[in-house]
Amino acid sequence: MKHALVTGAGSGIGAATARSLLDQGYRVSLLGRRLEALEETVADYADGHHCAACDVTDPAQVSAAFNAATDALGAIDILVNCAGAAPTSPFHKMPAAQWQQVIDVNLNGVYHCCAQVVGDMRERGWGRIINIASTASLKGYAYVSAYCAAKHGVLGLTRALALELAQKGVTVNAVCPGYTNTDIIRTAVAGIADKTGRTEAEALRTFTDTNPQGRLIEPQEIADTVLWLCTDSARSITGQALSISGGETG
Structure with missing residues (x-):
């Protein structure tokens, strides 16, 4: 069976x-900043997995982690870029360091990881690269301008790389979830409630009201889409932005 490497695999969608x-x-292979979280993710699985702590913003760490994953489980056939961060800030108050951090994690991290696998996938004539991009790659959201910029960049990279690899047996796609039921949203809801005095149920509507279905997306819905993109049934799907958003975006 093929070898898939997933970044940001310690929680949520990853x-x-x-x-x-x-x-x-x-x-x-599971990569993330906290080894303990990765090991907890696969605690119920006896074998077939490899965990490595890795900061995707650090090219040296990425190279070492990908080499270790290949040594442990063989050549990487599938790359799923899930690592991300979405701090909030009005643009006029955003420190330059925060802007750079968000770009480094969400965009440069995808570049570093793709760079590790593209050459080998081209040579072997098969591969899947799946970038978890967010609806923030398709539209703007207030107070997360750096995140929107980074995710728009991820979608641009996805589309360009898909064209370069279209005749090499490698597909490259972006999965674009709307607000998803993860720790990021739970933390944001608690923060809104604390700052505004609203109840957590009222704060949650900040996110669910963007979805015409009136709910958060579940991480498993994203995982199921990734699974399909890994199959030969999806071999003609490349360079696409698959919106998983209840109709929020097309």
Whole structure:
């Protein structure tokens, strides 16, 4: 079975994706900043996985982690870029360091990871690169301008790389979730409630009201989309932005 590497695999969408791939028999390498969280993600699986702490903003760490994953489980057939961060700030109050951090994690991190696998995938004539991009790659949101800029960049990279690899047996796609039921949203809801005096239920509507279905997306919905993109049934799907948003975006 093929080897999939998932970044940001210690929680949320990344963790759900890693577990779903393992359930389908894939060998899975899990990368994230906290080794303990990665190991907890796969605690119920006896084998077929490899965990490594890695900061995707550091090219040296990325190179070492990808080499270790290849040594442990073989050549990487599938790359799922899930690592991300979305701090909030009005643009006029945003420190330059915060802007740079968000770009480094969400955009440069994707570049560093893609750079590790593209050459080998080209040579072997098969590969899947799946970038978890967010609806913030398709529209703007107030107070997360750096995140929107980074995710728009991820979508541009996705589309360009898909064209370069279209005749090499490698597909490159972006999955674009709306607000998803993860720790990021739970933290944001608590923060809004604390700052505004609203109840957490009222604060949650800040996010659910953007979705015409009136709900958060579940991480498993994203994982299921990733699983499909890994199959040969999706071999003609490349350079696409798949919106998982209940109709918020097209």
